[in-house]
Amino acid sequence: MLKGNLLNLFTEEIYPAEVEIQNGEIKCIKEVKGEFKNYILPGFIDAHIHIESSMLTPSRFAEVVVPHGTTAVVADPHEIANVLGLAGINYMMRDASTVPLHFFFTAPSCVPATAFETSGSVLGPAEIDELLQMDNVVALAEMMNFPGVIGEDQVVLEKIKLTREHSKPVDGHAPLLSGADLCKYICAGISTDHECSRLEEAQEKKRLGMKIMIREGSSAKNLEELQSVGGDFLVSDDRHPQDLLEGHLDHTLQKAVQLGMDPVEAIRMVTLNPASHYHLDTGSISPGKRADLVLVDDLEHFNVKKVLINGEIVAREGKALFKVQPTQIENTFRLRDKKPWDFEVQSNLTGKVTVRVIKVIEGQLLTEESEAILESSGGVLKVDHENDILKIAVVERYGTNHISNAFVNGFKLEKGAIASSVAHDSHNIIVVGTNSQDMATAVNTLKKNRGGLVAVYDEEVHSLKLPIAGLMSTLSAGEVSDQLTKLHDVVKDMGCKLASPFMTMSFMALLVIPKLKISDQGLFDVESFQFVDVLK
Template sequence: MYMLKGNLLNLFTEEIYPAEVEIQGGLIKCIREVDEEFKNYILPGFIDAHIHIESSMLTPSRFAEAVVPHGTTAVVADPHEIANVLGISGIKYMMNDASTVPLRFFFTAPSCVPATPFETSGAVLGPREIDELLQLDDVVALGEMMNFPGVVGEDPTVLEKIKIAHQYSKPVDGHAPLLSGDDLCKYIGTGISTDHECSVMEEAMEKKRLGMKIMIREGSSAKNLEELWKVGGDFLVSDDRHPEDLLKGHLNHTLKKAVQLGIDPVEAIRMVTVNPSTHYNLDTGLLSPGKRADLILVNDLENFNVKKVFINGELVAREGKALFNVKPLPIENTFHLKTLKPSDFEINPMRTGNATVRVIKVMEGQLLTEESEANLEIVDGALKADPEQDVLKIGVVERYGNNHVANGFVNGFSLDKGAIASSVAHDSHNIIVVGTSSEDMALAVNTLKNNRGGLVAVCDDDIHSLKLPVAGLMSTMSADEVSLQMNLLHEVVKDMGCKLVSPFRTMSFMALLVIPQLKISDQGLFDVGSFQFVDVIK
């Protein structure tokens, strides 16, 4: 038996009073008001209601090591990144590695593997696989339904997956950036209940008025809290978080920013405790007799500095340090591709002179892109990048044995020389590469192949890399070690001329065909608005 004392924030009555929480057998046995004075506050442990662990580049166990000291005691994780690489066996790897640490991992069944039929993935999850996953107790929902055109267009396979989730009385998460009007009504009408892709107030309000629960996202790439906090969201979520950001904080950091912006502290805390607990029917997130003793001690309700963290009644972190050991599980090699040549990254228009091309235009801090155009010179039969215009080459190399390569052009990376490449390329996680020359692009991709995945920067024949051997997505190193190597890579890329805050993260979303406007897969340049391939040359 353990007795925790402090100022209790009661989320049932919105009161704050001195209390003692009696913990026995991993559960809360009783909560009593006491006549004492305290400087600390007792809160339910924080729950991240929507996150992709793989995007932290850490295994689940290493992720837990990083976030538990910040007060996170549970996450609802969508493992669709590793599912695109390894299918159900990848999801089971996540579950097995997660089971070795105290953090409570709940999962969603990835609904879109692959995200679209216009890319090559390492696996396909159909209705049969979704049914198998949703029968598992730790799988609490159908993961974000990114194929909103399929929902609106009444694709029978898509609708069958949603139907199976309803049969198991499990919610369906949404993903519908900029969807509006009658199409949005049709999307919500299938029973999809959440959305985390709102980027402007008007979009969030329209969805909220139609009954959707709004997840306000504050991640490493997309930061929507400042724009959306006045809408009155239901959840504060991360979606994607870099390891260097996790070292600074997790949901405690988001809560601090929310309160600074003007959200009432009690309401903000509800968004990371009670709301996800009730929506996903979790056994945590509430301070009540009989509930799991997952609770934290913080210094105040403004800064949310976490002093102690309890999961299942056990002290698992103190003063920013995890009190449990981590030993990530190994995994098989997932790279099957030939050695690339510079010619694999050439676009040959079969004419001389110049050509006008479509260009993916990157926007800092957004997953959205725009379409622009450029006039490029044809030299020795191939279109050349123009670093002076900041029009660089971009390619996607399929890594599952078919050896597809697609090429295009991109604006916004500002590289003066060299190339950068990554095996993190949402959502099918083929290899994506941006560079000033075909030679450097080939060298970067071949280095990734030899490293069994990761991030690479090639500059003046010097090679800098971060290895991600777990499905090409995650490292077995700690957040500190990954962050250190990531920061070194960022410095190298900055010296190459790039002005983006997170160049590798930005590049990884250039292959995400479900977020407008112009993207690229291993099969070609893709217009998300018309949901079809378009020619590079106009």
């Protein structure tokens, strides 16, 4: 039995009530007399998140988010699928099953995300069909290959067709798509989008019937820009452990209300709306639904006092009341040790040379293309520290030893190098540096650690190990956060001003977000969907 001021999302009423619970389900709700300080809400649902981006295993993720009122997530295991395929997805499900948090999964639609990078696995229509037959797989994950949809790629369309035959929704991913191309994308059967970064973009998609996921993650923060559009979901997409320790959807709700969003509507976006869209047996306080409930102090600050999942109290006053023992999985990195000359950008020209440059946009997954004039000497192009034109490279980790080199602007490193095995979407090794020697040291350290994050500064090596597929740690959120904070401090000392330098770097390899990105096979123009030369 749980008593408090109940928020009824069906009638938008608030009244004193008691919720009767039996066998993990809500049996009855009765209005009562009395005055209560706390409010009873449905448990919060994150309708779109990549657990791997928290650098925590699913069980460790649950340990940190459940105390913040999260009782269910719709997780896209796209990242580990690109590394380990079905074995990786099965690992996520297995580890998730050890904790109370409800994990619903989506079948990764784009493994690999594009044909222009090397991944560790391929999921075709047969594998997608196998996943969609599972009860805890509730949708086809974000269809990032929007050119494939528009160009009527038969493999892409077959995956969508299979999903619709299973009566499950298809999630979208269509940054800046507009006009006739957007209409064709929606016609294929795609119902949501979480990549809107501008109000006008979200308005156009909403007018065409798409459900808008307003994203508030660690790197991409779109809530302030989009809060007035009338979105359908509030989602995280990607969250770092430091941010999760501070809050999850409770903090997103707080920010939404501070920006002027109606609290009832905001709560509906993390409860009833995702439950209805994905056909989840939770998300509302009504008879027969799972007793996933949250007790908060008010509808402004959303301080979580108590969390129930399946009628059991699983967190109280910010503390998880369940134990976590993460499971393991085999992890391999297949690449040769790298030498400094592997990171030189070659040129047969001498003197001044014009090059394409990836330009970072703080707080966005989008990048721009700029250009710089660099000095070419001895067949090698030199970085330009004064104008923040640094080297960037992607090193393939699955056995072919591909490596590509280019230039980037926006990291402002004055010395050293940073590297990561988290590089969306195929998770090859990505490295940014001021010189080739430190870049080689950083990459070789990642190989030795079998994944993680590395900073090389004044000949000292600082690292965070991520032994689960090179993406996740079995340590607690607090331990991972402490190590990551120390790394961020080192990178700040190196001159970088970015709030999340490693997460920002990871998106430099994301070939499905405009404009200019890099894969292990070369510099890539997302808008034209083709490789381009570093030299202009």
